Amino acid sequence: MARTDIGPPNYRDMLPEIIKRNYGKWKYHEIIRPGVLKHVAENGEELYSVRVGSPRLVSVDFIRDICEIADKYCDGHLRFTSRYNIEFLTDKKENVDRIIEEVQKLGLPVGGTGNCVTNVVHTQGWIHCHSAATDASGIVKAIMDELYDYFVSMTLPAYVRIAVACCINMCGAVHCSDLAVVGVHTKPPKIDHEKVSALCEIPTTIQSCPTGAIRRHPDPNIKSVIVREDLCMYCGNCFTVCPAMPLADPEGDGVAIYAGGKVSNARKPPMFSRMIVPYLPNNPPRWPEVVDVIKRVLEVYAKNARKHERMGEWIERIGWEKFFKLTGIPFTEHHIDDFTHAVETFRTTTQFKW
Amino acid sequence: MEGETPLLDELEKGRWPSFVKEIKRAAKKNKAALDLLKVQELSYKDKITHWKHGGIVGVTGYGGGVIGRYCDQPEKFPEVAMFHTLRVNPPAGWFYKTDALRKICDIWEKYGSGMTNFHGSTGDIILLGTKTENLQPCFDELTEAGFDLGGSGSALRTISGCVGPARCEWAMIDTLDITYNLTMEFQDEIHRPRWPYKFKIKISGCPNDCVAAIARADFTVIGTWRDSIRIDQEAVRDYVEKGFDIESVVKKCPTEAISWDREKGVLNFVAEDCTRCMHCINKMPKALRPGLDRGATILVGGKAPIVKGAYLSWVIVPFMKMEPPYMEVKELLRKIWDWWDENGRTRERLAELIERLGLKQFLRDIGLPAVPQIVYRPRSNPYVFLRR
Numbered sequence: 129m130a131r132t133d134i135g136p137p138n139y140r141d142m143l144p145e146i147i148k149r150n151y152g153k154w155k156y157h158e159i160i161r162p163g164v165l166k167h168v169a170e171n172g173e174e175l176y177s178v179r180v181g182s183p184r185l186v187s188v189d190f191i192r193d194i195c196e197i198a199d200k201y202c203d204g205h206l207r208f209t210s211r212y213n214i215e216f217l218t219d220k221k222e223n224v225d226r227i228i229e230e231v232q233k234l235g236l237p238v239g240g241t242g243n244c245v246t247n248v249v250h251t252q253g254w255i256h257c258h259s260a261a262t263d264a265s266g267i268v269k270a271i272m273d274e275l276y277d278y279f280v281s282m283t284l285p286a287y288v289r290i291a292v293a294c295c296i297n298m299c300g301a302v303h304c305s306d307l308a309v310v311g312v313h314t315k316p317p318k319i320d321h322e323k324v325s326a327l328c329e330i331p332t333t334i335q336s337c338p339t340g341a342i343r344r345h346p347d348p349n350i351k352s353v354i355v356r357e358d359l360c361m362y363c364g365n366c367f368t369v370c371p372a373m374p375l376a377d378p379e380g381d382g383v384a385i386y387a388g389g390k391v392s393n394a395r396k397p398p399m400f401s402r403m404i405v406p407y408l409p410n411n412p413p414r415w416p417e418v419v420d421v422i423k424r425v426l427e428v429y430a431k432n433a434r435k436h437e438r439m440g441e442w443i444e445r446i447g448w449e450k451f452f453k454l455t456g457i458p459f460t461e462h463h464i465d466d467f468t469h470a471v472e473t474f475r476t477t478t479q480f481k482w
Numbered sequence: 483m484e485g486e487t488p489l490l491d492e493l494e495k496g497r498w499p500s501f502v503k504e505i506k507r508a509a510k511k512n513k514a515a516l517d518l519l520k521v522q523e524l525s526y527k528d529k530i531t532h533w534k535h536g537g538i539v540g541v542t543g544y545g546g547g548v549i550g551r552y553c554d555q556p557e558k559f560p561e562v563a564m565f566h567t568l569r570v571n572p573p574a575g576w577f578y579k580t581d582a583l584r585k586i587c588d589i590w591e592k593y594g595s596g597m598t599n600f601h602g603s604t605g606d607i608i609l610l611g612t613k614t615e616n617l618q619p620c621f622d623e624l625t626e627a628g629f630d631l632g633g634s635g636s637a638l639r640t641i642s643g644c645v646g647p648a649r650c651e652w653a654m655i656d657t658l659d660i661t662y663n664l665t666m667e668f669q670d671e672i673h674r675p676r677w678p679y680k681f682k683i684k685i686s687g688c689p690n691d692c693v694a695a696i697a698r699a700d701f702t703v704i705g706t707w708r709d710s711i712r713i714d715q716e717a718v719r720d721y722v723e724k725g726f727d728i729e730s731v732v733k734k735c736p737t738e739a740i741s742w743d744r745e746k747g748v749l750n751f752v753a754e755d756c757t758r759c760m761h762c763i764n765k766m767p768k769a770l771r772p773g774l775d776r777g778a779t780i781l782v783g784g785k786a787p788i789v790k791g792a793y794l795s796w797v798i799v800p801f802m803k804m805e806p807p808y809m810e811v812k813e814l815l816r817k818i819w820d821w822w823d824e825n826g827r828t829r830e831r832l833a834e835l836i837e838r839l840g841l842k843q844f845l846r847d848i849g850l851p852a853v854p855q856i857v858y859r860p861r862s863n864p865y866v867f868l869r870r
């Protein structure tokens with residue numbers, strides 16, 4: 129009989145000896161070069177961490193490759209960060225260069241520390257999800273190929289966190305990232321009436337719609353629903369509860385781009401990301417229009433922001449009107465919120481820039 | 483395989499490591515991975531997903547941990563006609579010994595596609611794609627190897643915490659121990675969905691919030707302190723002497739709690755004005771350290787936009803001591819779950835319920851005091867329901 133509810137392995141069994149010895153007793157740290165952290169304990173012991181970028185969607189052989197490096201140089205220990213980076217931990221300074229050499233042989237970048245663009249938090253996309261309006265891994269690859277130099281250096285005013293979600297369910301902290309790409313549908317659900325009566329619970333389906341766009345079918349003989357298209361904002365919530373209402377559409381689907389969110393409490397409180405581009409079409413395999421906007425905004429930020437300023441802090445200081453001017457991104461009526469918290473974003477002062 | 487996937491092949495180029503190479507690597511050994519590659523190529527061509535809604539699949543005794551997945555073109559891609567995913571609960575802080583990782587690799591090579599996510603956005607190890615009949619034996623071997631499934635559906639999701647005291651001098655609470663302790667305490671809530679919707683707990687050791695708890699968790703625990711930042715003036719001067727631009731740091735203190743006296747070479751600091759944002763500490767880790775009277779701020783309600791818009795978590799308990807066995811926080815969680823279970827509608831997250839019934843009602847029902855730290859500012863309207 130299989131055991132259940134054993135829970136995950138105890139983390140204590142996974143920690144390197146130097147960490148066990150100095151658990152909770154770290155004094156300070158430095159970034160000795162991009163991708164390499166040195167933590168110093170109260171007793172003077174030193175721990176080196178080499179941070180390495182990963183594509184996240186990886187084969188078991190990839191995991192075995194990195195295990196091999198960890199066995200050679202880290203007494204068989206390694207960890208991952210919350211942004212999918214791999215960290216090799218060692219108390220031997222001389223191992224740092226060897227680890228770097230080995231990971232570079234595998235084609236993996238060392239970086240992701242300090243004022244950089246670190247790994248992109250992202251979701252599943254076409255590789256695995258029924259709800260996807262775009263792919264995630266592909267956009268991430270296209271963006272990071274272009275921003276690679278920012279991963280392996282620390283030259284930005286502050287760090288920049290990018291996220292990609294392939295639909296507005298946003299399985300990732302997309303809504304609070306410096307830059308975010310979000311898959312969007314732009315066509316209302318296509319209803320298969322026969323399948324609705326077979327597969328879906330009509331009251332639940334009606335209730336699922338945040339805008340009240342879904343109604344019972346006017347013909348009482350048809351056990352199905354209709355959608356008032358003028359009320360639909362293509363969120364896909366109905367599709368989540370009723371598989372007979374897909375929204376995906378090769379021509380309609382695409383992405384929106386957001387900017388200026390942050391999670392950390394440093395200086396300004398956490399902020400939501402705000403829409404900067406309402407829609408760009410899907411253009412696989414490299415989504416050049418999307419990559420172009422991301423790169424352009426990043427470069428304008430890098431050039432204009434003050435030291436320590438996160439993207440959102442910079443934009444709030446200069447004003448969004450200035451942001452659109454500097455980046456050349458057109459402001460449209462779609463940028464004006466008309467959802468639940470809309471009025472909070474309307475300007476209630478005569479202060480603004482031209 | 484060569485030349486069959488021209489669009490994806492494009493993504494083998496470039497400097498960033500390629501997931502396409504990884505799928506191809508798995509595809510050399512595994513037919514499902516090969517079909518996965520072809521389905522993905524088809525999606526790139528058609529610009530549409532080829533996955534269907536999941537049916538209910540799982541392992542005996544659990545209501546979650548497995549995501550059912552089917553391809554919409556089973557005749558063409560029989561190997562991924564069923565392509566279910568297991569969420570595996572990782573060790574706290576994502577620390578591993580290589581032998582544990584290798585065991586997972588071996589099991590997944592035997593039962594699944596050989597493709598994984600290290601990790602999912604909630605923090606689980608994601609084992610991507612297997613057939614229904616493989617789920618139970620795969621799970622059995624995983625538990626043999628010491629691993630268990632994470633949460634999915636309307637359940638407690640896999641809890642995550644930052645690296646904390648294991649490798650960060652700023653950890654005000656033991657994030658790894660809290661993550662592990664709560665995970666073990668709430669196994670039933672993780673494995674057997676029974677709530678209105680999902681519920682997430684995330685734990686960050688300090689206000690830098692490296693696991694984005696404030697944005698992503700219904701129940702957010704963030705380490706903080708009540709006394710004063712500790713300043714090593716000698717080390718501050720050392721920074722300055724080495725050319726560090728201290729003015730630029732001081733200028734960005736949101737509360738003007740710090741100032742640099744260049745004449746005397748002293749960093750002046752007014753502890754009671756400091757809101758513990760971490761900015762100055764982040765910039766001068768050798769000279770500034772958080773205080774010693776440590777605990778956590780508890781916030782609730784953070785979530786992504788679906789359904790009623792995104793929320794950041796709201797402060798409900800400004801300070802709570804966090805000592806094992808963490809009874810106070812467990813009791814608070816149970817009270818919140820009961821309240822949500824009783825009052826929440828289907829697919830209503832905690833934040834949406836609080837917004838519908840009012841934060842005042844929530845605090846009263848849970849038995850938490852109303853204190854000014856909970857709001858930015860008091861209300862501006864006169865519509866008080868005195869009798870409610």
Ligand code: HEM
Pocket residue numbers: 157159165208209210211242249289301391392394575643644645646650690691692693694760764
């Ligand atoms: C250079 C010193 C720093 C170190 C050693 C450090 C440590 C880390 C680590 C280990 C992670 C991954 C966390 C995990 O996987 O558990 C991380 C991510 C993160 N760090 Fe730091 N941190 C540093 C500086 C900062 C600063 C200065 C801030 C904020 C001002 C910050 C905010 C964050 C955030 C928000 C994340 C989360 C990334 C995500 O969205 O997943 N960190 N940091």
Ligand code: HEM
Pocket residue numbers: 252256257258259297298299300301368536549569601602603604605606607608632640698786788
């Ligand atoms: C069946 C299609 C879906 C797939 C394949 C999928 C996949 C995933 C995966 C793999 C994760 C990471 C899990 C982990 O690390 O434990 C995740 C997290 C998440 N999913 Fe999904 N998901 C799906 C549907 C949905 C739906 C329908 C919603 C919302 C209605 C949703 C919202 C989220 C959110 C908010 C997160 C967590 C993000 C965080 O922790 O901050 N997903 N999803």
Ligand code: SF4
Pocket residue numbers: 251252253257258259260261293294295296297298299
């Ligand atoms: S963001 Fe949307 S499409 Fe992407 S994995 Fe999550 S639910 Fe699926």
Ligand code: SF4
Pocket residue numbers: 316317336337338339340341342355359360361362363364365366367375
């Ligand atoms: S896509 Fe969203 S808005 Fe449109 S009908 Fe479905 S639930 Fe309603």
Ligand code: SF4
Pocket residue numbers: 644645646650651652653654686687688689690691692693
């Ligand atoms: S949240 Fe704070 S304590 Fe935790 S790893 Fe980040 S900086 Fe360190």
Ligand code: SF4
Pocket residue numbers: 395734735736737738739740755756757758759760761762763
């Ligand atoms: S922690 Fe933040 S608020 Fe406190 S003194 Fe430093 S910069 Fe100012």
